[in-house]
Amino acid sequence: MRKGLANYGDAGFSLFLRKAFIKAMGYSDDALDRPIIGITNTYSGYNACHRNVPDIIEAIKRGVMLAGGLPIDFPTISMHEAFSHPTSMFTRNLMSMDVEEMVRAQPMDAVVLIGGCDKTVPALLMGAASADVPAILTVTGPMITGSHRGERLGACTDCRRLWGQHRGGSIGEEEIEEISGKLAPGPGTCMVMGTASTMALCAEAMGMMLPGGAAIPAVHADRLRHAEATGRRAVEMAAAETGVRPTEIMTKAAMRNAMRVLQAVGGSTNGVVHLAAIAGRLGFDLDMEDFDQMGRETPVLVDLKPTGQGYMEDLFKAGGLNAVLRNIAHLLETDCVTVSGRTLAEDIEAEPMWKQDVVRPLDNPIHSGGGIRLLRGNLAPNGAIIKQAAATASLLKHRGRAVVFTSLKDLAERVDSPDLDVKADDVLVLQNAGPKGAPGMPESGYLPIPKKLAAQGIKDMVRISDARMSGTAFGSIVLHVSPEAADGGPLGLVRDGDMVELDVEAGRLHLDVSDEELAERRKGWAPPPHEDVERGYKRLYFQQVLQAEHGCDFDFLRKHPLNTKSL
Structure with missing residues (x-):
């Protein structure tokens, strides 16, 4: 009870007062000792x-x-x-x-x-x-786990799989609503x-x-x-x-x-x-x-x-x-x-051990070569990551045309448009969804497959963003691109039609655009606007939040801040 006493200028009185009020909870002296x-x-x-x-x-x-x-x-x-x-x-x-x-x-x-x-x-x-x-x-x-019509279900990998089928038209409104009551039992x-x-x-x-x-x-x-x-x-x-x-x-x-x-x-x-x-x-x-x-x-x-x-x-x-x-x-x-x-x-x-088949031996893994890989390149100077163990193997080395969404709002408004110029071998790029851009680095890196492609049976595409992805999600998805677009990173300079190269084995993420062209584009770049950033926690957040490689923590909360004058 003597630890961290409230300061009244009299330590004895501080302890007395603390004990007086904690005894109102019904504790005895024996308990408090x-x-x-x-x-x-x-x-x-x-x-x-x-x-x-x-x-x-x-x-x-x-x-x-x-x-x-x-x-x-x-x-x-x-x-x-x-x-x-x-x-x-x-x-x-x-x-x-x-x-x-x-x-x-x-x-x-x-x-x-x-x-x-x-x-x-x-x-x-x-x-x-x-x-x-x-x-x-x-x-x-x-x-x-839950169950739906005899199929074992669990949140939220099955949430995403079944919602994808709903978007593609193979699961109707009534059944998807029924499923929502089975995923988290x-x-x-x-x-x-x-x-x-x-x-x-x-x-x-x-x-x-x-x-x-x-x-x-x-x-x-x-x-x-x-x-x-x-x-x-x-x-x-x-x-x-x-x-x-x-x-x-x-x-x-x-x-x-x-x-x-x-x-x-x-x-x-x-x-x-x-x-x-x-x-x-x-x-x-x-x-x-x-x-x-x-x-x-x-x-x-x-x-x-x-x-x-x-x-x-x-x-x-x-x-x-x-x-x-x-x-x-x-x-x-x-x-x-x-x-x-x-x-x-x-x-x-x-701890005892016994025979089981959920955890594989080293010579018979679920996936070899690493669950998560680090990527670098001119599109991610400070790094990006991909969960290759949950990706489509054929897409781990891929070159495709960028289809760019400049924000979460832009994504929501256009991804399902019948007029969207997109093909299955394109690369979906989401900008301004990082720590500052969104804000909060939401789990929006799992970009939905455009509806017209989903209806054709397309289940995966290369997707790149400065956002995060739920651990329950799957697909060929590049995440945590740093610096983020809203902090001046090259991701914010990508345009529709640019060619993007992904080579997971080589740890490479490259935008096939010259340095001179990127420098020209940067002249016209501006950070995305945000509302209500002048007060409260949101102000503190925007002043202090770091990039993904530093955990998106606040700089002043680190034991050794990166910028000693950050406050």
Whole structure:
């Protein structure tokens, strides 16, 4: 109770006043003398991914009290991907600031972080890294699968596949409405290898979650048992002579393990942005060339959609992340310490293994050559990425004519026009959908196939943008082009008819336009206008947001800002 006292000029009075008011909650002196464990309450009536948070909190509290601590939950921002305008990425940094300040402001010896929907896990880890109070993460867990007319379904890879069929005319209005009630049959996060699943697995790999926690389904009793164990462990961390802090867990080596696992599980491209943001809070940058090399060395082993065919409950039944870690242990830095108090090597050996077919052996992967590849070229001087494991193999080396959409509004207005000049071998280019352009770098990189092509049975095309893509999506899609168009990047200079070359094997993204022509076009370039940028969070966002390679974090929140005069 003596930690971080409110300043009244009299420390004794500050403690007296604090105790007087906390006793209004009904706590005894005996309770208040125990280690205090904060618990982030990320429940929201808008957030189905977090529907089970109240049950998880109760289980954590049970574990804390069984270990002799006092659990106190407190609210934080909660974000759901489908209920955050303009995008949850826009408010991820705000949530991280909320977590950092509330953990720092309120007395707690350790904190349990409850994540779930896509941006909540990175926001929690970013905030925890900055506050650097002993912290441990648990997640709400993936949903169970649904069923439609005998077909197993899951959000949201099947959402996109079936919506594409609806756009192409093979599924009618009545059936698509029926399907919408089958895709998300319960609480929890998307049950494919989307961003939520990816970040849960990466967090476990980097040591911030107790072993086994990433894959347990939201409705499973093991989810509550894991939460109880998390509460117990939080008390042990708080009681340690020097509580293990996030900066001691999330080291460069631990982040390399997370990057390796991201490749091995065929994880979401969003994971790259989030890991970069977490790294920036810790004082270092991700080495994207190193990440690309990891991809060459680390095949995709997990048979889950969108790269494979299974769902997260299948990975849980196969042994969870440990089944992956055992296969790539020789590629990991296993002497890293985790929140369990053991090394990663000890965590791996402590979990049993059994025969299963969801996690493939190294000699029989789902995809070889890396799940995610780094691209560079005159169209992306600072880099771009592609999830090649979920792309059409024949399009990984492609040259095509650019069909340009200058904004999300332009895309919405013209992509389905019968008059759109587009062919199947063209390259769809979306500008001004990045961190500043959209704003918020929405998951709009999964450009829809123009309706007239979809009606012809075209299911994939090369698509390029400065936007993100949901981890549940699939296709030959180049993302995170940096610098973004709205920040003066070459992407904003592309015109209809320009020839674009993609060569994933060579890591190349090239615009076949001369430097002289690009310089001439730049003379007429201007950033896209935005409304309401003179006040509030939006003003802060536009002043501070960085590009994708730095995680789209705010510069002043990094341990070492890129521009020391940014505020």
